[in-house]
Amino acid sequence: MRDYKWLNEFCLNRFGSAAALESMLPQPRSSDALRAITDDRYLSTLSLRIFRAGLKHSLVDAKWPAFEQVFFGFDPEKVVLMGAERLENLMQDARIIRHLGKLKSVPRNAQFILDVQKEKGSFGALIAEWPEREVVGLWKYLAKHGSQLGGLSAPRFLRMVGKDTFVPTDDVVAALKAQNIIDKAPTSLKDLAAVQAAFNHWQTQSGRPLCQLSAMLAFTVNH
Template sequence: MLKQNETKTSMILNYRWLYDTVRKRFESDEAMEAFLPKALTPATLKQKGDDRYLSAMSQRVFQAGMQHSVVNAKWPAFEEAFWGFVPETMVMLSPEQIEGYMKNSSIIRHYTKLQTIPRNAQFILDIRQEQGCSFGEFIADWPSADIIGLWRLLAKRGARLGGRSSAGFLRLAGKDTFLLTSDVTARLIAAGIIDHEPTGQRDRQIIQDAFNELQQDSGRPLCQLSAMLSLSINPRF
């Protein structure tokens, strides 16, 4: 059961403590800032074509349960095999075409994951029709103060974008988000924000509230706060 204390009563998770703890891992302020991840600006997210979002979705789907470096090394071959992941083209992939990709040794031949490409293409096209804007604009305008709401939508309507994959996709796409890695979770537990691995929406909302307070105190994006929480547990991150 989660503790009901306010996040600010947890002295170990105030931003000053977090900054001082992480800063000790680096030789200089410049080294720390260079190490921390950077999110894309809303304007840049809006400029990206929706093919880049489908590519990032697909890449994250294939990363799940595999070494990311293996998937990343294969991704140029995926880009070529799937003609740049244009949603209007990918939504037309037939079962027979997907079956044909199982003979392509240049990509990772995982039939169930390959099936998500046309499904997620349809998801992107549906959002575009419903919202009257590009998928990039939709992602860019989603408030970081409710990033877990975007996770929830991706998990519900996307294919194989549940669990950590929703946040993983957003990180690949450049949208500001925190990640619930084992180190981040360990710090949240040590700080008394939660007392077990987060398993549901109530858990995630409490964590979102804690991140929102850290963001208000620091002015930093969620991705950097997430990295700092991880570094406070694991110096090698």
Template sequence: MTEFSVIEKRARELVGGKEALQSQLISPEPPESLAMIGDDRYLSVMNRRVFRAGLTHRLVDQRWPAFEVAFADFDLDTVAAFDDTDLQRLARDESLIRHRKKIFAVRDNAIAMQKIVEEFGSFGFWLAEWPEDEIVDLWQELRRRFTQLGGNSAPAFLRMCGKDTFLLTDWVVRALAHWGVYEGRTTSKAALAEIQTAFNDWEEATERPFCQLSQILAFSIN
């Protein structure tokens, strides 16, 4: 497997140097910060990601204050208690995004999050405790428990709320193939396990978080 120093050197060359690269890299939130975020905020971010999928992010973000009002600031108990009539009304509300399946997914996700809170005390604590060296398992768990978090939505949600994760964007997948790390479909358990191992090895060698490793990979190819 290509040493990450080689990949990072190429990324620096393409973006204009060490400082230019570093200025574009993000940092994850520490576990203690993740544990302190309220469940309502996680529910809000999760469903914002659900609505962003397939739509312009700016459009969703512009509408999100109206979603906060419509869904009672995403209070878990309140949203979980919405009945079908409430959701059908919201699915016709022109101040929101009128996507019936995603509107109904908000309630489904509130109910699913309640179960985690009942078991672990808070969603943030559950998220913070999940080890990054098994992050693809967390993707699968989110997809299993929640609605409309398929594809890249689960890792994108984690990135939005600050949990350290790599993303398998088109650029990252192309870079993995370019550097001889992994080539082929990235959806099987075997493929994800192989890619997780590569990121684990790079994290140990560089002491960089996964989010930065995947950014540098994306920057390392034309």
């Protein structure tokens, strides 16, 4: 496994300057900013991520104002009351993406958010408080308690809301394999722990957030 010095030098050589590199890197939100996001916005983003999966993002995004309307602005307390008949009726609404499984996930995730709200005060508190050095645990928590949040959906959702996380995209996985950290896409507890440990090591060396290290690692893969 290479150290952060190598990773930084590789990226500087690729982009030509520190300023050019920095312009390419994402910025995570602070804990206070994550807490400030209201639960309806978390439900909206969670749902957006689910509907984007397997579809062209621009197609889903163009229809999202209609989703906001039919799901009451994603107010969890209203959405959770949507029964099977109402969801079946939405399958006739051409303004939205008519995928019954994904439509059913919205009230289920509304209940998940309300359960967290009851325990933590808000869904944002859960996201903000979870330590980044154990962020794969947050992926697993979301996948276990939420609906349709397996695979890359949980880390991609976290990236969308600004929670600091790495995302095991194809390029990141290829880079991790090149450094012999894993030999396949990380799905097992063992492989996820190995990847988390590698990112924690680079973070300790660099002081950079996980999302920036993730992007830098992806840059080391040639296309």
